[in-house]
Amino acid sequence: MYQRLRTFLFVGPGLAWLTFFMVVPCLLVFLYSFFERGVYGGIVYDFTFENFDRAFDPLYLAILLKSAKIAGLATLIALLIAYPAAYAIARAPAQRQPVYLFLVMLPFWSNYLIRTYAWIVMLNREGLINRALLDFGLVGEALPLLYNEASVVTGLVYNYVPFVILAIYSSISRLNPEIAEASEDLGAPSYKTFLRVILPLTLPGIAAGAVFVFVLSIGNFITPDLLGGGRVQMVGNLIYDQFLEARDWPFGSALSLILIGVMMCLLFAQAVAVNRSAEGTR
Amino acid sequence: MKKTAFAKKLLAGAPAAVLALGLGPAAAQTLVISNWDGYMPADMAEQFEAETGISIDVANHATNEEIMGKVTASGGKGYDVIFVSSPFAEALDKLGIAAKLDHSMLPNMENLYPEARELSYDEGLTFSMPYAWGTTGLCYRSDLVSEEPDSWMDLLDPSDDLAGKVTMLSTDRWMIGAAALAKGYSVNVTEEEKLTEVKDLLVSAKEDLLAYDDTTFYSKLVSGEASLVHAWDGWCNYGIAENADIKYTIPSEGTDLWVDTMVVMESSENKEAAHEFINYILGADTHKWVVENILYKVPNKASMEALDASMVETYPNLGMEPAAMLEYEMLRDVGNAQKDYSRLKTEVMSAQ
Amino acid sequence: MSARIPRRRDPAKLFLGGHLWLVYTFLYVPILVLMALSFNDLGLPTAWGGVSLKWYGELAQNDAVLRAALNTVIVAVVSTILATLLGTLLAFGVERRQRRNNTMEALLFAPMIIPDIVLAIALLSFFTALNFTLGLHSIIMSHVVFNIAFVCAVVRTRLRNFDFSIVEASIDLGAGEVTTFRRVTLPAIFPGVLAGGLLAFTLSVDEFIIAYFTAGAGQGSTTLPMQIYSMIRFGVTPEINAMATIVMLVSFTLVFISQRIDRKAISQ
Numbered sequence: 001m002y003q004r005l006r007t008f009l010f011v012g013p014g015l016a017w018l019t020f021f022m023v024v025p026c027l028l029v030f031l032y033s034f035f036e037r038g039v040y041g042g043i044v045y046d047f048t049f050e051n052f053d054r055a056f057d058p059l060y061l062a063i064l065l066k067s068a069k070i071a072g073l074a075t076l077i078a079l080l081i082a083y084p085a086a087y088a089i090a091r092a093p094a095q096r097q098p099v100y101l102f103l104v105m106l107p108f109w110s111n112y113l114i115r116t117y118a119w120i121v122m123l124n125r126e127g128l129i130n131r132a133l134l135d136f137g138l139v140g141e142a143l144p145l146l147y148n149e150a151s152v153v154t155g156l157v158y159n160y161v162p163f164v165i166l167a168i169y170s171s172i173s174r175l176n177p178e179i180a181e182a183s184e185d186l187g188a189p190s191y192k193t194f195l196r197v198i199l200p201l202t203l204p205g206i207a208a209g210a211v212f213v214f215v216l217s218i219g220n221f222i223t224p225d226l227l228g229g230g231r232v233q234m235v236g237n238l239i240y241d242q243f244l245e246a247r248d249w250p251f252g253s254a255l256s257l258i259l260i261g262v263m264m265c266l267l268f269a270q271a272v273a274v275n276r277s278a279e280g281t282r
Numbered sequence: 283m284k285k286t287a288f289a290k291k292l293l294a295g296a297p298a299a300v301l302a303l304g305l306g307p308a309a310a311q312t313l314v315i316s317n318w319d320g321y322m323p324a325d326m327a328e329q330f331e332a333e334t335g336i337s338i339d340v341a342n343h344a345t346n347e348e349i350m351g352k353v354t355a356s357g358g359k360g361y362d363v364i365f366v367s368s369p370f371a372e373a374l375d376k377l378g379i380a381a382k383l384d385h386s387m388l389p390n391m392e393n394l395y396p397e398a399r400e401l402s403y404d405e406g407l408t409f410s411m412p413y414a415w416g417t418t419g420l421c422y423r424s425d426l427v428s429e430e431p432d433s434w435m436d437l438l439d440p441s442d443d444l445a446g447k448v449t450m451l452s453t454d455r456w457m458i459g460a461a462a463l464a465k466g467y468s469v470n471v472t473e474e475e476k477l478t479e480v481k482d483l484l485v486s487a488k489e490d491l492l493a494y495d496d497t498t499f500y501s502k503l504v505s506g507e508a509s510l511v512h513a514w515d516g517w518c519n520y521g522i523a524e525n526a527d528i529k530y531t532i533p534s535e536g537t538d539l540w541v542d543t544m545v546v547m548e549s550s551e552n553k554e555a556a557h558e559f560i561n562y563i564l565g566a567d568t569h570k571w572v573v574e575n576i577l578y579k580v581p582n583k584a585s586m587e588a589l590d591a592s593m594v595e596t597y598p599n600l601g602m603e604p605a606a607m608l609e610y611e612m613l614r615d616v617g618n619a620q621k622d623y624s625r626l627k628t629e630v631m632s633a634q
Numbered sequence: 635m636s637a638r639i640p641r642r643r644d645p646a647k648l649f650l651g652g653h654l655w656l657v658y659t660f661l662y663v664p665i666l667v668l669m670a671l672s673f674n675d676l677g678l679p680t681a682w683g684g685v686s687l688k689w690y691g692e693l694a695q696n697d698a699v700l701r702a703a704l705n706t707v708i709v710a711v712v713s714t715i716l717a718t719l720l721g722t723l724l725a726f727g728v729e730r731r732q733r734r735n736n737t738m739e740a741l742l743f744a745p746m747i748i749p750d751i752v753l754a755i756a757l758l759s760f761f762t763a764l765n766f767t768l769g770l771h772s773i774i775m776s777h778v779v780f781n782i783a784f785v786c787a788v789v790r791t792r793l794r795n796f797d798f799s800i801v802e803a804s805i806d807l808g809a810g811e812v813t814t815f816r817r818v819t820l821p822a823i824f825p826g827v828l829a830g831g832l833l834a835f836t837l838s839v840d841e842f843i844i845a846y847f848t849a850g851a852g853q854g855s856t857t858l859p860m861q862i863y864s865m866i867r868f869g870v871t872p873e874i875n876a877m878a879t880i881v882m883l884v885s886f887t888l889v890f891i892s893q894r895i896d897r898k899a900i901s902q
Contacts, residue, residue, distance in 0.1 A: 010727030025756035088650035118664035219749030229493025244351035246624035339852035
């Protein structure tokens with residue numbers, strides 16, 4: 001009894017806050033998804049499954065898939081950039097590592113909107129990269145670098161790669177260097193040591209970084225909005241449009257619930273995968 | 283020097299912010315107004331306060347949708363007057379969020395063009411007051427296009443030298459409107475087959491599009507990123523102000539007449555002051571001052587007639603007469619067809 | 635005669651080092667470009683008109699931006715304090731329990747994965763349903779929601795290596811629950827708490843969508859990201875570059891200071 005009370009003392013206030021300001025509001029959204037849009041927007045309280053019917057239209061599933069594709073691409077590229085960088089930092093002399101890490105994280109602490117805006121300046125037709133390419137005579141005409149999927153992916157990678165480096169670094173730096181040495185002493189070539197020993201052991205860091213990028217990317221609204229020029233539709237923009245432009249809150253709510261559901265499944269799958277791999281290496 | 287000024291300003295702001303944090307509405311006679319950023323003279327609030335003693339707190343919204351999203355959710359609570367385009371004003375009225383206007387408190391209404399009082403979405407101006415009006419058309423760099431555009435198809439199926447250098451408005455109503463006009467349909471078209479044609483046209487148009495852009499298209503013209511953009515006439519004038527090669531034209535298939543309106547919130551506790559604000563705007567001098575600042579036409583006869591001739595020379599579309607504008611159809615709220623509109627837009631936006 | 639054996643350069647090492655510098659280039663070039671542009675008299679990315687502080691001058695005249703900056707600081711400080719407090723207690727309570735409670739885990743994870751736009755709409759509907767007046771305080775309440783989750787997550791990683799038996803020992807020796815937490819637990823996990831608080835502060839300073847929807851009307855509850863978003867959406871006033879430079883320098887300074895404190899805390 002006393003123990004319960006004690007736990008409650010610590011856990012209670014935070015849980016109460018989350019319940020009041022997250023669970024209850026989300027339940028409201030849940031309720032909305034079963035009602036109907038009024039003729040002029042707003043909500044008519046007639047129970048219906050219509051919104052979910054509409055949401056499972058192939059059109060919206062295609063957008064969900066496309067968002068997953070963009071988020072997946074951003075995740076993959078971020079990992080490919082981050083892993084060697086994290087590895088390089090972990091291999092650097094110990095006293096320099098904090099400085100290197102600090103330099104990686106520094107941009108991450110500045111404003112997201114500004115970091116994204118910087119890429120508009122870099123990539124637009126009259127922007128810096130095109131200007132440089134033209135001046136050096138590498139291209140005859142300015143390239144359409146901005147307002148496509150590639151620019152959206154670039155923006156996502158740019159914004160999230162520092163965190164991935166950090167996550168992988170913390171995983172690598174926890175490795176006991178003797179493991180790698182032992183493997184090499186036993187005659188394994190270094191690429192085999194890397195593939196068979198180091199990579200599996202740093203999987204939790206990779207997974208943490210990947211989930212972070214993927215989850216933040218798939219629901220992202222600002223990056224496609226600013227760097228996609230409206231030409232790249234992701235599920236975040238779709239939801240935004242339902243709530244704001246179409247004033248169709250019930251449908252927007254249904255789409256939100258589906259997105260949350262998809263994320264829950266992904267995270268569950270990731271947790272299972274990590275547990276499995278942890279058991280495998282034991 | 284600058285640093286101290288900066289610090290002083292920060293300090294001066296602190297008590298107000300603390301008040302806002304703790305107590306919510308502080309003084310009774312502060313009007314909260316939400317307008318598009320830069321859509322009224324920067325010192326409008328100061329001028330109004332000097333004249334009436336009523337202070338104004340100006341909030342900005344980037345698009346109609348943003349402010350509509352907020353206001354439909356909260357019933358307009360906290361706002362006194364908001365600026366929205368006519369179909370949105372119509373929806374606000376139908377939702378019961380817009381207050382009925384008391385014309386006895388708006389003597390300056392007599393400055394308006396007679397035509398501006400009989401607009402189809404709000405005949406007799408019962409719940410909205412026109413602030414600015416105009417047409418939607420093509421804004422282009424005459425030095426970068428090989429031929430002067432004169433059709434919506436110049437935007438929707440641009441010539442090779444313009445491919446990738448055109449932008450369209452991203453709000454569903456205007457995006458769909460452009461294609462509907464190109465097909466010879468009403469800007470409020472709701473028939474399924476016609477909407478399908480509109481969709482197909484918009485999907486094929488997307489290939490040659492630089493971006494969908496509601497807010498920065500004129501600067502894309504100025505920088506040369508775009509050569510031809512889908513634009514509201516007044517906003518094209520921003521571009522003309524920076525580059526005299528920029529021109530505006532109404533395509534031969536026609537356009538829509540849009541009206542940006544001022545709407546008083548039913549939930550406002552300062553309705554009297556809100557009316558006073560609207561009446562102030564409608565004053566011949568004030569509304570003229572607005573035109574000089576935002577370069578949009580206003581439906582105010584007294585103001586437009588007092589406008590300096592050189593303004594119309596520089597910005598020819600300011601000279602368009604109300605009778606000519608009224609030949610075009612107005613955007614109306616499409617009610618339940620809004621679902622079809624937003625689905626159509628989603629199809630276009632998600633097309634490859 | 636030179637007997638020096640030519641040092642074999644490890645190609646893997648060379649690759650790693652080169653890659654790291656490329657990554658730094660990728661991370662810093664866009665930022666440095668913005669900073670450089672902020673001193674460009676013409677304010678254009680395409681032409682250089684000489685060094686000037688013109689845009690900083692204009693920014694200093696912009697009351698709306700200054701007000702928004704102040705609002706942002708208020709929101710971030712208050713929500714960070716609240717979230718750090720609640721999140722740390724939560725982390726401690728959860729980690730001390732032996733059994734994992736899945737509902738609780740989900741609850742703590744949810745704020746991190748619910749898309750911002752959804753949480754924003756949900757909170758706006760909620761506040762509206764309660765007929766609650768919106769303002770800076772509603773932004774703060776909303777920011778605390780996701781900040782609790784992040785603080786809690788960070789502190790929990792720190793607590794994984796924490797030996798709870800010293801807590802039991804301290805209590806057995808007669809120290810109260812609160813005293814034990816303050817004197818024993820907190821010093822041990824302090825770097826984690828600090829890191830969590832810093833993360834919360836940054837997230838709150840950065841957050842745009844939730845703030846937009848839960849803000850009241852008017853300048854009184856406009857935050858800096860809302861202001862920046864509107865500036866970006868309305869294009870290309872060169873003041874943005876100046877503001878970007880200041881925002882970055884301020885956040886970099888803060889991070890730098892907090893790193894120093896953090897290192898001190900660790901070395902103690």
